[in-house]
Amino acid sequence: MNPRTLPLRALLFLGLWHTGRRSLASAPGLQEQPKRIAVVGAGIGGTSAAFYLRQEFGAGVKIDVFEPGAVGGRLATVKIGDYEYETGGSVIHPLNLHMKHFMEKLGIPQRKDVPSKMAIFDGKELTFEESDWFIVNFLRILWQFGFSFLRMHMWVESVMDKFMRIYQYQQYGYSFSSVDRLLHAMGGDSFLILLNQTLEETMMSQGFSQIFLNNMVAPITRVNYGQSVRINGFVGAVSLAGAAPGLWAVDGGNKRVCSGLLYNSKSELVPARVTSISVKVRPSKAGTTTSFYEVNYVGESGSAHSLYDIVVIATPLHQGKSDITFSGFSPPIPSHYPGRYHQTVSTLVHGMLNMSYLGTTEQASEFTVSDILTTDSKDSVINSLGSLDPVHIPEGYKRPPASQTKVWKVFSPQPLSQEQLQDMFLSWDSVSETRWLAYPSYRPPHRKTPPFILHNRLYYLNALEWAASAMEMSALSARNVALLAHHRWHQQVGNIDQEDLHTRLRGEL
Secondary structure (H helix, E strand, C coil), X not given: CCCCHHHHHHHHHHHHHHHCCCCHHHCCCCCCCCCEEEEECCEHHHHHHHHHHHHHHCCCCEEEEECCCCCECCCCEEEECCEEEECCCCCECCXXXXXXXXXXXHCCCECCCCCCCEEEECCCCEEEECCCCHHHHHHHHHHHHCCHHHHHHHHHHHHHHHHCHHHHHHHCCCECCCHHHHHHHHHHHHHHHHHCCEHHHHHHHCCCCHHHHHHHHHXXXXXXXXXXXXXXXXXXXXXXXXXXXXXXXXXXXXHHHHHHHHHHCCCEEECEEEEEEEEEEEECCCCCEEEEEEEEEEECCEEEEEEECEEEECCCCCCCCCCCEEECCCCCCCCCCCCCEEEEEEEEEEEEECHHHHCCCCCHHHCCCCEEEECCCCCCCCCXXXXXXXXXXXXXXXXXXXXXXXXXXXXXXXXXXHHHHHHHEXXXXXXXXXXXXXXXXXXXXXXXXXXCXXXXXXXXXXXXXXXXXXXXXXXXXXXXXXXXXXXXXCCCHHHECCCCHHHXXXXXX
């Protein structure tokens, strides 16, 4: 780690959020604030956007959040027996500063930590299994991979240290009009190169072996994104960062953050599906004309529409994910952007694991591994197999061994057949399946990323997840879009698309 980055992380972590720039909504000399803002989607992106739009535009603006389903989007839980379990996004990185800030602001505690162990499965047998002892794990990794594992973490940290500059920019109120501009400001041409080559190409150019990629890196990308080492290098680095220690989750379920942000933003939840958005021109008091966005939607009471000054779309505009149409725009706005979302099937099984499936002779009563990752081989029909803990850890809870019936989560590219379930489990009493189009299919070369700005005051939050998808990436995009909307509304062009500010801001810190 570069020692010069440590003070920056410490300052950000210890409360720069509360002492930095004040909201520009109350700054003198600004033109009249917007009266109505619409946010389409109530996942972590949409609710974060509502939170930051309120922060930027103040108490006077009415914010409506449209959501036809449950608040939380891809953050979701399911009840099995007496407890609830995460079926969507499940872990948060210790350096996800926006998520940490939300937790502090909302007063929601972190979930109690339950020690875990990891193993790697090649479809026939376990090729690696963690011990309870750190020194044993270190020696096993050293024996199999030399210093490649340590070098991998150093490479990932070098990428993440650069990307963390985004917190400085956002704290001081700077935003970006496109994903490419944002990434270039953080990491220069090297970040754009990462988007255009595979993780495999990137790491092999850094001297990592194909064996290490196949046996250690691929299992991590498969559990995090359901994809191989042929994803792009940037999302690959984000995925490998998710293998770091200190991962955490929200007590009661990560979706609680979405509900809390919605409440804190004093937004109104509109339980309806948005069908179309059009631009409308109306006369103003000054005798000129002004434009609004007409949002058409369908709810329990039927079809309706409302006019808004600003609209933020926080749901993917891609085939299979959205059917919103746009009319009256020049140039036209497509209903679907190129690219597809990758399917991951999440199957929660309350049952007893079949140890022979893992090709091990270890006694089930002694098997306490909680996370089984898989290599990218023809024998690996699943992406991962993990023992789940409840979203709220009760007092005295201890994760049961594999000899007892408990809840397992299986990630797979396709729904599991009865034969596959019978191979994996000796018995089960419930199976819950969720088919997620959870994140894009990350195959370079990098397609032109969808824009943040669809029209003058119409914004698209999900553009950033085409670089990498995570809860924190959605929050970062929400912050960027809220700042972008504010600066463009008040014509503060000096706060948009600035480069090299991190060197000057470091001096200010």
